[in-house]
Amino acid sequence: MRRAWVVAAFAALVILLAVGLTLNPREVPSPLIGKPAPAFDLPLLHAPDRTLRQKEMLGKVWVLNVWASWCPPCLEEHPVVTALARSGLVPVVGLNYKDARDDALSWLRRNGDPYEFSVFDANGRIGIDYGVYGVPETYVIDRRGVIRYKRIGPLTPEVSRDKVQPLLKELSRES
Amino acid sequence: MRANRLLLVLLCLAPLALPAAEDPALEKRVTGLAHELRCLVCQNQTLADSNAPLAVDLRNQIREQLAQGASERDVIDFMVARYGDFVLYRPPLKATTLALWAGPFVLLALGVALLIRRVARRREPEPQISDAERARAAKLLE
Numbered sequence: 001m002r003r004a005w006v007v008a009a010f011a012a013l014v015i016l017l018a019v020g021l022t023l024n025p026r027e028v029p030s031p032l033i034g035k036p037a038p039a040f041d042l043p044l045l046h047a048p049d050r051t052l053r054q055k056e057m058l059g060k061v062w063v064l065n066v067w068a069s070w071c072p073p074c075l076e077e078h079p080v081v082t083a084l085a086r087s088g089l090v091p092v093v094g095l096n097y098k099d100a101r102d103d104a105l106s107w108l109r110r111n112g113d114p115y116e117f118s119v120f121d122a123n124g125r126i127g128i129d130y131g132v133y134g135v136p137e138t139y140v141i142d143r144r145g146v147i148r149y150k151r152i153g154p155l156t157p158e159v160s161r162d163k164v165q166p167l168l169k170e171l172s173r174e175s
Numbered sequence: 176m177r178a179n180r181l182l183l184v185l186l187c188l189a190p191l192a193l194p195a196a197e198d199p200a201l202e203k204r205v206t207g208l209a210h211e212l213r214c215l216v217c218q219n220q221t222l223a224d225s226n227a228p229l230a231v232d233l234r235n236q237i238r239e240q241l242a243q244g245a246s247e248r249d250v251i252d253f254m255v256a257r258y259g260d261f262v263l264y265r266p267p268l269k270a271t272t273l274a275l276w277a278g279p280f281v282l283l284a285l286g287v288a289l290l291i292r293r294v295a296r297r298r299e300p301e302p303q304i305s306d307a308e309r310a311r312a313a314k315l316l317e
Contacts (some may be wrong), residue, residue, distance in 0.1 A: 031259040098228070124232050131257040133215035133229055 030131055030150045037064075037141045038129035042119035045096050045104055052093075052119050057141065061171045063092045063164070064139040065115070065155075066132050068099045069107035074136045077154035078111050081138075084160055085114035089168045094118030097127050097135055140164060142171045198242075205238045208250055212237075213264050221264050 032038075041053045065081055067074040085092040094115035096104045101120060108118075121127055130139065133152075140149040149167055151159060209223035216227035222234055233254070240250050254262045266272050304312075 029259060029261075031256060124229075128232065128236060128257060131259075133258065 030147075030152075032131055032147045033150060035147060037139070037145050037147050038126070040119065040121075040126045040129070042095075042121055042126060045094070045101065045108075045118035045120045048101070048120070052117060054145070057091075057093070058145050059143055061090045061143055061168060062116075062141050063090055063168070064095055064130075064141060065092055066095045066097050066127065066130070066135055066137040066139075067118075068097045068135050069103040070099065071135045073154040075111065077136055077156070078114075080155045080157055080160050082112055082114040083157075084155070084164065085116075087165070089165065090172065091116040095126065095130075096120050097132060098122065098124040138164070140167055140171070143174065201238065201241055204241050204247070205234060208237050208241075208247055209234055211251070211264055212254055213262050215258055215262065 037054055039054045041051050044050045044052060063084065067081075081092065092115055094117070096118045098121065101122075104118070104120070108115075119126075124132070130137070131150075136154055138151040138155050139147055142148050148171060149164065151164070155164070206223055210221050212222045212233070214220045214222050214225035214227055214230040214233075216229050217225050220230075222230045222237075236253075237250050240253065241247075245253075251263070260267060260272070266275060268276050
């Protein structure tokens with residue numbers, strides 16, 4: 001009887017630790033899921049005299065990918081982002097975060113530019129509104145401008161295939 | 176060589192030097208809030224302790240908002256809206272965090288209960304001595 005208690009307590013501890021230690025502490029659940037995407041009005045990376053407002057994307061399902069030339073994991077996920085953009089499912093917009101324009105442009109020349117366009121958030125102010133804290137981050141935004149999904153850290157082929165793409169297809173079917 | 180080393184030491188110390196406070200009262204409020212908020216890059220530090228670029232940005236954000244007349248509550252709401260409750264260094268008491276707050280006390284109570292039970296069990300029964308034995312002991316002690 002006593003032994004059973006000890007074994008049960010030990011098993012409970014093992015389960016607790018097994019779950020607790022395999023959770024990724026960097027994956028902080030975003031309070032922005034299900035909320036309207038914060039507004040922005042930012043200059044385009046390629047054309048500083050033109051701007052893009054978040055409102056202009058209303059009516060479309062789209063992906064916002066936060067990236068920077070100084071961010072090695074962004075390079076790591078770049079092929080996945082490129083494949084997602086090439087699939088033609090939805091427009092992929094880049095949010096170039098706290099970067100230098102020249103560095104960002106040459107990074108795109110070197111590694112390919114999959115983005116419909118990139119907006120230029122030089123001081124990271126819009127990044128704060130989107131709760132960005134670990135570049136790269138990826139958001140899926142629906143037709144009504146609501147954030148439906150957020151990925152913190154590099155997009156992997158698995159996440160793109162199993163989570164992002166099915167969600168994009170589903171949202172595209174919604175009217 | 177020596178100069179290089181000095182430079183290195185100075186560079187290491189540089190992050191400790193805070194920008195000159197223009198308004199000490201405002202700076203005090205900024206620091207107070209920064210101690211309440213978590214740096215999401217180095218998660219076990221507060222915004223006040225961290226010098227990650229995001230922490231610097233968020234401190235500037237706090238300063239800007241306070242200077243524009245926002246209250247402490249406003250700034251905290253602003254941060255929670257973007258980063259969630261996790262940004263609060265002291266988590267709020269609500270249904271989802273109940274286990275976090277109550278857990279240690281439940282464990283403590285459990286431990287104390289177990290301890291009391293053990294101690295109670297270990298207490299030896301009073302030795303039973305018969306009158307004859309008592310008489311014998313008395314004789315031996317004389």
